[in-house]
Amino acid sequence: MTTTADTASVSNGSANAMAGKAVVIGLNAAIVTVSDDQPRILVVPHGENEGASSWDALPFGPFDPTHHRTLEIGLRSWVREQTTLTLGYVEQLYTFGDRGRHAIEIQQSGEHVVSVGYLALTRSQGSELSGAAWRDWYDLFPWEDWRAGKPVIIDQLIVPLLREWAAHQSDATTDELTRGKRRDRMRLCFGVDGVAWDDEKVLERYELLYEAGLLAEAARDGRPNALAEDPHLGRPLQFDHRRIVATAMSRLRAKIKYRPVAFELMAPTFTLFELQRTVEALSGLHVHKQNFRRLVEKAGLVERTGRMSTLTGGRPAEQFRFRREVLNERPAPGLRLAPSKSRANR
Amino acid sequence: MTTTADTASVSNGSANAMAGKAVVIGLNAAIVTVSDDQPRILVVPHGENEGASSWDALPFGPFDPTHHRTLEIGLRSWVREQTTLTLGYVEQLYTFGDRGRHAIEIQQSGEHVVSVGYLALTRSQGSELSGAAWRDWYDLFPWEDWRAGKPVIIDQLIVPLLREWAAHQSDATTDELTRGKRRDRMRLCFGVDGVAWDDEKVLERYELLYEAGLLAEAARDGRPNALAEDPHLGRPLQFDHRRIVATAMSRLRAKIKYRPVAFELMAPTFTLFELQRTVEALSGLHVHKQNFRRLVEKAGLVERTGRMSTLTGGRPAEQFRFRREVLNERPAPGLRLAPSKSRANR
DNA sequence: GTAGATATGCTACACATGAGCATTAGGCAA
DNA sequence: TTGCCTAATGCTCATGTGTAGCATATCTAC
Numbered sequence: 097m098t099t100t101a102d103t104a105s106v107s108n109g110s111a112n113a114m115a116g117k118a119v120v121i122g123l124n125a126a127i128v129t130v131s132d133d134q135p136r137i138l139v140v141p142h143g144e145n146e147g148a149s150s151w152d153a154l155p156f157g158p159f160d161p162t163h164h165r166t167l168e169i170g171l172r173s174w175v176r177e178q179t180t181l182t183l184g185y186v187e188q189l190y191t192f193g194d195r196g197r198h199a200i201e202i203q204q205s206g207e208h209v210v211s212v213g214y215l216a217l218t219r220s221q222g223s224e225l226s227g228a229a230w231r232d233w234y235d236l237f238p239w240e241d242w243r244a245g246k247p248v249i250i251d252q253l254i255v256p257l258l259r260e261w262a263a264h265q266s267d268a269t270t271d272e273l274t275r276g277k278r279r280d281r282m283r284l285c286f287g288v289d290g291v292a293w294d295d296e297k298v299l300e301r302y303e304l305l306y307e308a309g310l311l312a313e314a315a316r317d318g319r320p321n322a323l324a325e326d327p328h329l330g331r332p333l334q335f336d337h338r339r340i341v342a343t344a345m346s347r348l349r350a351k352i353k354y355r356p357v358a359f360e361l362m363a364p365t366f367t368l369f370e371l372q373r374t375v376e377a378l379s380g381l382h383v384h385k386q387n388f389r390r391l392v393e394k395a396g397l398v399e400r401t402g403r404m405s406t407l408t409g410g411r412p413a414e415q416f417r418f419r420r421e422v423l424n425e426r427p428a429p430g431l432r433l434a435p436s437k438s439r440a441n442r
Numbered sequence: 443m444t445t446t447a448d449t450a451s452v453s454n455g456s457a458n459a460m461a462g463k464a465v466v467i468g469l470n471a472a473i474v475t476v477s478d479d480q481p482r483i484l485v486v487p488h489g490e491n492e493g494a495s496s497w498d499a500l501p502f503g504p505f506d507p508t509h510h511r512t513l514e515i516g517l518r519s520w521v522r523e524q525t526t527l528t529l530g531y532v533e534q535l536y537t538f539g540d541r542g543r544h545a546i547e548i549q550q551s552g553e554h555v556v557s558v559g560y561l562a563l564t565r566s567q568g569s570e571l572s573g574a575a576w577r578d579w580y581d582l583f584p585w586e587d588w589r590a591g592k593p594v595i596i597d598q599l600i601v602p603l604l605r606e607w608a609a610h611q612s613d614a615t616t617d618e619l620t621r622g623k624r625r626d627r628m629r630l631c632f633g634v635d636g637v638a639w640d641d642e643k644v645l646e647r648y649e650l651l652y653e654a655g656l657l658a659e660a661a662r663d664g665r666p667n668a669l670a671e672d673p674h675l676g677r678p679l680q681f682d683h684r685r686i687v688a689t690a691m692s693r694l695r696a697k698i699k700y701r702p703v704a705f706e707l708m709a710p711t712f713t714l715f716e717l718q719r720t721v722e723a724l725s726g727l728h729v730h731k732q733n734f735r736r737l738v739e740k741a742g743l744v745e746r747t748g749r750m751s752t753l754t755g756g757r758p759a760e761q762f763r764f765r766r767e768v769l770n771e772r773p774a775p776g777l778r779l780a781p782s783k784s785r786a787n788r
Numbered sequence: 789g790t791a792g793a794t795a796t797g798c799t800a801c802a803c804a805t806g807a808g809c810a811t812t813a814g815g816c817a818a
Numbered sequence: 819t820t821g822c823c824t825a826a827t828g829c830t831c832a833t834g835t836g837t838a839g840c841a842t843a844t845c846t847a848c
Contacts, residue, residue: 117466118464119464119465119466119467119505119507120463121467121539121556159463159465160463161463161465161556162463165540166539166540167539191534191537193512193513193558194511194512210505210513212537212539280769280770283770284769284770284773291771291773292772292773294773296774424626424630426637426638427630427637427638427640427643428640
């Protein structure tokens with residue numbers, strides 16, 4: 097397992113001079129489900145003994161190319177092994193190669209790890225997960241849940257702290273230009289000064305808060321502006337795993353709008369309101385009920401089963417099922433949301 | 443650089459059993475420009491001596507984590523070295539770890555290579571590129587250019603061949619279900635039977651043609667259904683590089699609709715029609731001129747310079763420039779296209 | 789039976805989109 | 819100088835889509 101001279105066989109022409117150093121590939125799975133109207137992420141306990149290092153981690157493991165033909169096969173294989181879950185929908189997110197900023201513990205081991213993040217969806221199941229546990233998205237990202245209106249944490253904590261960060265002349269590098277850019281990013285990310293909230297900017301918001309030093313991970317990594325004490329926003333994860341979850345949320349929130357992925361999280365049959373709740377949970381937004389129904393039905397995404405639901409109070413709702421044929425009819429069938437301002441029609 | 447027992451430090455719990463094998467990471471750049479209304483991709487000659495192996499390759503090189511802090515820095519560094527180009531906009535596309543299907547030549551070397559594909563944009567420049575050359579997208583993907591209407595190759599060659607592939611009972615695995623799925627994919631990918639053409643499905647179409655054995659790469663890789671002789675559709679590239687370009691096209695065609703990336707390809711000032719031509723070149727679609735103007739101006743993406751263009755016949759056009767402030771105003775400023783059916787208003 | 793809670797159906801309206809017509813302003817040739 | 823050609827630019831209008839609210843139906847609980 098050494099990097100030998102025949103590395104040149106994979107490089108072309110002038111690249112020969114640059115020998116490729118071997119690295120280990122880490123596979124990370126952001127496994128998402130929705131239960132009780134809450135989106136959740138699967139974590140495993142991380143067995144570190146140090147002080148603050150009892151943070152959860154994502155299911156995580158190295159890629160062994162001699163055993164698995166593709167990255168995705170490797171991922172599925174050991175997720176099954178670690179958590180007894182057999183994944184259905186799986187999608188690659190991003191490959192992180194940073195050796196500085198994130199995952200300093202890995203860095204210290206002297207090995208070079210490049211980690212590939214994956215998003216996976218699974219129906220909620222109460223089965224045993226051998227140590228793994230579900231965590232609410234919005235425990236990790238309290239500022240992302242707008243279903244009950246703008247989270248108070250934004251105006252109360254985040255925006256003031258970010259304003260301070262943007263205004264502060266901490267060192268020579270924070271000139272007026274930098275400060276202006278910081279203000280702009282804050283406005284755009286958190287919908288200040290009349291800028292609209294964009295539910296898909298989960299990753300941008302996470303990175304902004306990280307750079308501003310407001311996350312526990314920033315303190316852990318020794319970032320220059322990091323606040324040493326609280327407030328640290330949201331529940332941190334080990335390594336750069338919260339960042340991977342943020343990437344997953346961004347991707348998923350974008351994708352439900354043009355692909356019927358939300359159905360991966362539903363039972364085989366469901367009421368339209370249950371579907372709506374799931375979509376709201378993922379997007380963190382509130383949806384106009386009647387319009388949602390119209391949209392879903394007109395788009396041909398569901399079909400009636402004729403059966404009625406054992407209701408939960410109120411008029412019984414009809415059970416629907418996902419209409420798989422829609423995949424063969426339209427190029428981009430999804431649930432483009434109509435986030436509603438008023439919450440009159442919950 | 444050996445994989446020692448301390449791999450465990452990057453794995454948790456039950457993953458310890460799986461030691462991570464070290465691999466080499468290859469970085470591939472799909473560098474795109476637009477000149478003379480043609481989108482082009484930068485290729486380097488690939489110095490193989492075998493028969494059909496004189497195919498071009500993408501700029502390509504291994505990642506050396508001891509020299510470069512991030513994957514992207516590594517990419518920029520040797521693209522500069524290989525082609526004298528300094529990249530501006532760079533975006534990661536996808537990480538391919540397949541050991542079977544693609545890039546068999548790498549596979550034969552006995553090394554495990556995981557390749558990370560990148561999309562880069564650059565303004566057209568006529569400078570020397572030390573051996574590198576620009577190739578037209580639509581030489582690689584002749585079926586993707588709908589600017590002058592539906593390419594004849596689709597109805598004349600592609601659809602008949604795909605129909606044959608879908609109908610053919612080549613082996614035991616092609617049961618009726620499989621054949622039905624093949625027909626559905628064909629319909630959806632190539633807009634058969636009234637299905638709308640989706641400009642973003644570049645990758646899906648490429649993969650369909652590959653699986654159907656209609657590409658030279660499929661023959662090279664010894665795919666079961668591959669046609670041994672012509673017709674092979676489009677100009678092939680070395681390894682899985684045409685697939686990476688397809689990924690880049692898909693991403694770029696999607697992204698111009700919600701991010702102002704098209705301006706990365708424009709000169710500092712330009713006429714609206716020049717901008718339209720660039721967008722049309724990328725999307726492969728035809729755009730209604732007046733509506734395009736209205737959209738771009740109303741979206742606040744550009745601002746007037748007052749100067750007029752030294753016209754190219756006809757009334758002089760005003761020069762515009764990109765209005766950078768738009769990035770701080772709206773969450774997702776882009777050029778959502780209005781592809782026009784009729785071509786009366788070219 | 790009445791109140792409460794949903795499901796479900798329908799309508800009004802603002803605005804975006806798609807397509808075409810009309811006018812303007814230059815070059816160029818008769 | 820005039821008229822023609824070409825392309826830029828301005829404007830209109832039908833249609834589609836998104837947004838929100840009102841109204842009615844149908845169940846459970848008390």
